[in-house]
Amino acid sequence: MHPGRPVLAIVVLLVLLGGAVGLQAVRERRPDLTPPQVSQSSLLYIRSGSVLQRAALSYDGLVADLYWIRALQHFGRTKLSTREGKQYDRLYPLLDLTTTLDPRFDIAYRFGAVFLAEAYPGGAGRPDDAIALLRKGLAQQPAKWQFAQDIGFVHYWWKHDYTEAAAWFRKAGQMPGAPNWLEPLAAVTLARGGNRASSRRLWQEVLATARVDAEWLRPQAEFRLAQLDAMDQIAAIERVIAAYRARVGDQPSTWADLIRTGFLRGVPRDPSGTPYAMNPYWGTVTLQPDSPLAPLPVEQAP
Amino acid sequence: MTFRVIGRVAVNVFKESVRDKVLYNLVVFAVLLIAASFLIGQLTAGQDVKIIKDLGLAAISIFGLLIAVFIGIGLVWKEVEKRSIYVILSKPIRRHEFVLGKYAGLVLTLTVNVVVMTAAFYGVLAVMHWKTDPAIRAAWSVSALDPHLLVAVLLILVELMLVTGIALFFSTFSSPFLSAVLTLGLWVIGHFNADLRNFDQVLASKPAIWLARGLYYVLPNFSAFDVKAQAVYGLPVAPGYVAFTSAYGVLYLAFVLGAAVTVFARRDFK
Numbered sequence: 001m002h003p004g005r006p007v008l009a010i011v012v013l014l015v016l017l018g019g020a021v022g023l024q025a026v027r028e029r030r031p032d033l034t035p036p037q038v039s040q041s042s043l044l045y046i047r048s049g050s051v052l053q054r055a056a057l058s059y060d061g062l063v064a065d066l067y068w069i070r071a072l073q074h075f076g077r078t079k080l081s082t083r084e085g086k087q088y089d090r091l092y093p094l095l096d097l098t099t100t101l102d103p104r105f106d107i108a109y110r111f112g113a114v115f116l117a118e119a120y121p122g123g124a125g126r127p128d129d130a131i132a133l134l135r136k137g138l139a140q141q142p143a144k145w146q147f148a149q150d151i152g153f154v155h156y157w158w159k160h161d162y163t164e165a166a167a168w169f170r171k172a173g174q175m176p177g178a179p180n181w182l183e184p185l186a187a188v189t190l191a192r193g194g195n196r197a198s199s200r201r202l203w204q205e206v207l208a209t210a211r212v213d214a215e216w217l218r219p220q221a222e223f224r225l226a227q228l229d230a231m232d233q234i235a236a237i238e239r240v241i242a243a244y245r246a247r248v249g250d251q252p253s254t255w256a257d258l259i260r261t262g263f264l265r266g267v268p269r270d271p272s273g274t275p276y277a278m279n280p281y282w283g284t285v286t287l288q289p290d291s292p293l294a295p296l297p298v299e300q301a302p
Numbered sequence: 303m304t305f306r307v308i309g310r311v312a313v314n315v316f317k318e319s320v321r322d323k324v325l326y327n328l329v330v331f332a333v334l335l336i337a338a339s340f341l342i343g344q345l346t347a348g349q350d351v352k353i354i355k356d357l358g359l360a361a362i363s364i365f366g367l368l369i370a371v372f373i374g375i376g377l378v379w380k381e382v383e384k385r386s387i388y389v390i391l392s393k394p395i396r397r398h399e400f401v402l403g404k405y406a407g408l409v410l411t412l413t414v415n416v417v418v419m420t421a422a423f424y425g426v427l428a429v430m431h432w433k434t435d436p437a438i439r440a441a442w443s444v445s446a447l448d449p450h451l452l453v454a455v456l457l458i459l460v461e462l463m464l465v466t467g468i469a470l471f472f473s474t475f476s477s478p479f480l481s482a483v484l485t486l487g488l489w490v491i492g493h494f495n496a497d498l499r500n501f502d503q504v505l506a507s508k509p510a511i512w513l514a515r516g517l518y519y520v521l522p523n524f525s526a527f528d529v530k531a532q533a534v535y536g537l538p539v540a541p542g543y544v545a546f547t548s549a550y551g552v553l554y555l556a557f558v559l560g561a562a563v564t565v566f567a568r569r570d571f572k
Contacts, residue, residue: 058363059364061360104531
């Protein structure tokens with residue numbers, strides 16, 4: 001390039017850059033010009049945490065962060081995917097690698113357990129893996145009452161094993177620094193199992209804790225409390241329908257029947273603002289399928 | 303006066319590195335951290351401060367390592383290659399003063415780098431600290447501005463001083479490429495030190511076990527300088543550990559520089 005012609009040089013450079021950008025744009029539009037696709041998210045190059053720890057040299061903390069971000073992306077992408085038969089099969093290995101590289105990565109254990117335990121397709125539907133991950137955390141930090149509480153929680157909410165849940169709540173309550181509501185919660189769980197009142201108590205305590213030291217749990221707790229509110233509202237509306245049936249002698253066909261006769265003031269809406277659906281044959285009330293709160297958890301006898 | 307001569311060579315090396323735009327890496331470091339602090343909050347489910355700490359300490363270490371290796375290996379070689387070594391050695395400067403001055407100059411460059419990077423690191427953490435709601439901040443197990451991070455930075459600097467010494471040693475007798483390979487090789491092996499110590503658990507041969515054990519003691523133990531995880535989680539690192547590890551680094555460095563001076567003193571430049 002001639003040193004005395006800077007304008008010409010800039011123009012030539014811009015033309016060259018423009019050419020490269022243009023070719024890239026062409027590649028975008030031509031599938032035959034794009035490189036063969038290998039799904040990066042489906043690859044897990046190293047499965048052994050100890051090998052990865054050595055390979056990371058002294059940067060295991062940073063590599064753990066990268067694996068944590070990968071775990072979040074894998075979970076988020078799979079959760080949002082509309083593909084049939086989608087799988088969260090790399091979620092546990094990614095969380096396991098993260099926590100092997102950085103054994104004090106508390107949120108990877110706790111948040112990871114939420115992802116693993118959540119029922120499929122919203123989550124991996126693997127409460128056993130969630131418990132294994134939390135137990136690994138507890139082995140690393142035996143005084144961390146939050147891990148024991150979370151194990152109890154997974155037994156309670158996802159496995160409906162109230163005896164185990166109570167045992168873990170009690171264990172957590174006896175750890176140093178644990179809040180004083182955990183041991184009473186253990187007693188309530190053991191006595192009343194998975195009834196709605198004890199579930200509400202559990203989520204209210206989780207929400208109170210989340211406001212202090214686990215902000216990431218707040219949306220989950222608020223969501224579950226809204227679901228419990230919806231279950232209470234459905235029960236109340238079904239009682240109103242029963243009263244209508246007793247007075248009129250027939251099932252209401254629509255919400256309008258109940259409003260016209262003064263049993264309801266308007267179309268009842270769930271806590272997300274979506275109208276409830278009524279089955280006119282059975283007189284039952286459910287969430288609309290497109291309600292953000294659907295599906296409601298299944299209540300099981302203790 | 304030996305120290306005055308060493309000082310002059312060191313200042314020249316520092317000025318040369320400034321002229322060579324080595325300090326531009328500080329801009330890259332600052333941009334990396336600031337960009338990461340904006341992006342990571344969106345990706346990491348509330349772990350942004352922890353990740354910025356990991357990233358900041360790793361970046362200080364990696365940038366420093368690259369400078370130590372890739373400038374360290376050229377310190378002596380460049381003078382020989384340009385034949386300016388004849389002019390330098392014809393002046394009232396002894397060979398050991400030249401080698402030690404070169405080393406001190408690069409360490410000065412590295413120290414300035416590390417100090418500025420640490421200041422920028424704390425600057426980004428301070429912004430994150432002030433931007434976070436006080437109620438959430440109160441729940442952090444470790445403050446964003448935790449001074450424990452400085453302990454990790456101190457040991458990173460000692461590690462970099464040792465790496466620089468090793469790079470300089472290799473550059474006194476071999477080509478830059480070979481020096482870089484050997485220095486980086488030693489640095490990697492130095493992080494596998496614990497494996498060398500435990501070879502008896504996987505080997506049956508006594509001589510192989512003794513060899514591994516011997517290498518464990520002789521090769522520089524770089525893993526000892528790594529307290530980044532403790533610093534990030536605010537776990538205390540005993541002052542005795544820091545003092546002992548620093549003393550180990552300084553003693554090993556003295557050995558490496560002694561070897562570099564000895565080799566360079568015996569080199570024939572005809």
